[in-house]
Amino acid sequence: MRELPAAVRSSIAGYPGSRIREVSNIGMGKPGVTALWFGEGDRPTPKFICDAAAQSMAAGRTYYTANNGTAELRETIARYATRLHGGPITPDRVTVTASGVNALMLVMQTLVDPGDNVVMVTPVWPNCANGIEIVLSGEVRRVALTPDAQGRWTLDVERLFAACDARTKVIFINSPGNPTGWMAGAEIHRALLDFARKRRIWIVADEVYERLVYDRTCAPSALDGATADDPVIVVNSFSKAWCMTGWRLGWIIHPPGLATMLAKITEMNMSGAAMFAQDAGVVAIEQGEPFVKEIVESYSRARDVVVQRLGAMPRVRLARPEAAFYAFFRVEGVTDSLALAKDVLERTGVGMAPGIAFGPEGEGWLRLCFATSPERLSGALDRLAPAFS
Numbered sequence: 387m388r389e390l391p392a393a394v395r396s397s398i399a400g401y402p403g404s405r406i407r408e409v410s411n412i413g414m415g416k417p418g419v420t421a422l423w424f425g426e427g428d429r430p431t432p433k434f435i436c437d438a439a440a441q442s443m444a445a446g447r448t449y450y451t452a453n454n455g456t457a458e459l460r461e462t463i464a465r466y467a468t469r470l471h472g473g474p475i476t477p478d479r480v481t482v483t484a485s486g487v488n489a490l491m492l493v494m495q496t497l498v499d500p501g502d503n504v505v506m507v508t509p510v511w512p513n514c515a516n517g518i519e520i521v522l523s524g525e526v527r528r529v530a531l532t533p534d535a536q537g538r539w540t541l542d543v544e545r546l547f548a549a550c551d552a553r554t555k556v557i558f559i560n561s562p563g564n565p566t567g568w569m570a571g572a573e574i575h576r577a578l579l580d581f582a583r584k585r586r587i588w589i590v591a592d593e594v595y596e597r598l599v600y601d602r603t604c605a606p607s608a609l610d611g612a613t614a615d616d617p618v619i620v621v622n623s624f625s626k627a628w629c630m631t632g633w634r635l636g637w638i639i640h641p642p643g644l645a646t647m648l649a650k651i652t653e654m655n656m657s658g659a660a661m662f663a664q665d666a667g668v669v670a671i672e673q674g675e676p677f678v679k680e681i682v683e684s685y686s687r688a689r690d691v692v693v694q695r696l697g698a699m700p701r702v703r704l705a706r707p708e709a710a711f712y713a714f715f716r717v718e719g720v721t722d723s724l725a726l727a728k729d730v731l732e733r734t735g736v737g738m739a740p741g742i743a744f745g746p747e748g749e750g751w752l753r754l755c756f757a758t759s760p761e762r763l764s765g766a767l768d769r770l771a772p773a774f775s
Contacts, residue, residue, distance in 0.1 A: 388513070401516070413735075422738055425511075427711070429757075438666045441704045452658065454481045470604050482637050483652070484634045484660075494556070498524040500523035503555065504554070505549045508744070509714075509745045509748040510745065513593065528746075539705065560593075561606075562593075569599065588617055588618075592621050600685075616641070616763055620640075621636065622636060624667055628678070635666075688758070701774045703717075714753050717774060727739065739754075754766075
């Protein structure tokens with residue numbers, strides 16, 4: 387690397403980067419590689435959504451929007467969230483963002499001062515913690531999920547509460563969870579809400595996988611039972627349920643009093659999401675329920691195949707994920723998941739995410755995204771079998 391002409395922030399210079407990207411950079415574009423490392427399916431965005439964006443662009447809707455999003459999309463999201471979670475959710479509680487990760491950063495930039503701490507349920511997608519520590523100079527206090535006797539992930543809520551102190555600004559929960567597929571039940575959300583009300587701590591819930599559940603229409607939410615005046619913020623995205631990862635479109639549901647502050651911080655970051663993408667988002671929500679139902683059924687079948695075949699491999703320990711589209715599995719005898727992911731990629735041509743990417747609790751584990759066609763998934767499992775025998 388060439389020497390820089392002047393200094394940069396030490397936290398940025400010392401940041402090693404994404405371990406998932408470290409693996410994918412080795413295999414991306416190589417013939418014969420089955421890429422199961424990222425959190426996205428292999429289906430393109432449905433045509434009816436793409437057509438809506440094309441029609442919007444053709445109509446000249448290519449200008450700046452209000453910082454918090456177009457009125458039409460905010461109203462559509464408010465109706466959608468009300469239908470799923472009650473409330474009602476009003477449009478003044480909705481901010482549109484340029485992706486789910488942008489939503490997370492906007493929220494944390496609004497809430498977290500240097501020295502504040504965020505108590506976070508882990509293992510968790512790395513960007514959640516990294517943005518707080520590296521960009522905002524906050525502290526992340528990790529409270530790990532633990533497997534029960536059947537290998538299912540569980541959260542000790544009292545241990546979560548014990549990690550909070552006078553400097554705790556946020557409790558962060560990702561449910562349904564990436565990478566584990568864990569899903570918080572209604573009783574956990576009630577306990578978190580009661581605690582947050584008493585302690586005046588924010589709950590920030592990443593619920594981008596809320597529709598990717600296999601025994602109900604959507605996952606229990608931090609919004610269930612919360613009022614507009616509660617310290618509850620929910621982040622969501624169009625990426626997963628509507629196969630729109632590349633569109634970079636998400637949203638935040640928050641108390642009305644945060645709207646002006648989020649608009650100001652949005653202006654400093656990226657002004658606002660693209661108008662034509664927002665028009666496509668309206669169509670995705672209003673016309674996309676059959677598509678969501680179809681992909682959830684497809685992912686459910688894929689989950690069954692992965693649990694049966696991967697779980698039967700001698701060195702693998704795998705619990706059936708409750709939600710999302712990941713198999714997060716332990717490999718016996720492994721202490722370096724990054725090295726294992728690279729080795730398996732080189733030997734089998736199957737790319738997966740190393741568990742260490744999701745924090746120290748993930749060491750020894752790998753994450754496989756099963757949101758792919760039966761043929762690709764079956765072929766990948768065929769090639770993985772010798773590696774985990």
